[in-house]
Amino acid sequence: MNIGIVAGGPLLALADLSIYKDKVDLWIGADLGANYLLNYNIDIDIAIGDFDSVSDQIKNRIKHNSNIYKEYPSEKNETDLELAIVTALTYNPTSIMLFGVTAGRLDHELANIQLLYRLLEQNIEAVIMDYKNEVSLYKPGRYNISARKEELISFLAFSSEVQGLSLEGFYYPLHNEKINWGGSTRCISNFLIEQEGTFLFESGILIVIKSTEEDKLS
Known part of the structure; x- marks a missing residue:
């Protein structure tokens, strides 16, 4: 359901x-x-x-x-x-x-x-x-992700750290990196260069945010 x-x-x-x-x-x-x-x-x-x-x-x-x-x-x-x-x-x-x-x-x-x-x-x-946003949390694993052409995709640590993060099919690829809850902006505002991308990580809890630049609140 x-x-x-x-x-x-x-x-x-x-x-x-x-x-x-x-x-x-x-x-x-x-x-x-x-x-x-x-x-x-x-x-x-x-x-x-x-x-x-x-x-x-x-x-x-x-x-x-x-x-x-x-x-x-x-x-x-x-x-x-x-x-x-x-x-x-x-x-x-x-x-x-x-x-x-x-x-x-x-x-x-x-x-x-x-x-x-x-x-x-x-x-x-x-x-x-x-x-303008979609926010989800993920446990360790391998996931496929798609997005509209105008959407940006950001990855943040929800736990104290996320280990072994890799991004495939993205403009800014990543391989087996660690990101911390403590305030790195390295994985902000990425985007897909293929129809579908992949993200995977080994430990921690990951926040994934899809966003557009649209601003109807202004």
Whole structure:
């Protein structure tokens, strides 16, 4: 099962949800994210959160247009997104796409990237998507990667270090290198010179980010 979760990040940074309608089996709206789903004419399978980011009118709209509606108090231990992820896990998904989780509060954005690790540990394919970025975490292994012509691809260490990183099919190739969490920019803004590239590494946890130069927030 492929699950899409939409949180209430800034609307201008939201990816075009209509592109993913046929790729998602179950949609979860977290707080204001449920209203984003309605605005894209996407049925809400589950709406969840404290809904402190919406007016009473919008909350009623969400409530009456959701198959399942779960409202929580605003004082709680989890963010609305974490509640949505916990709910998604009960459906044993193979993949989860996260929308509306970037470009807002920095503390939330960093915490949301950390939530990817929780999904990685359960062997669930997970990606954070906005209008110009895709963010994923990887365990050691060999992976094929493709990208649109205008996309840049960056590699960062999520763990203290990543050992044995090699890049093939990229403009800037790499062979058996170590990158550290401590702040190297060596693997930023690479791009493919073939239709498909390969990255592989031996140990650590790797962040892979696809980005475009588009800037509709300015």
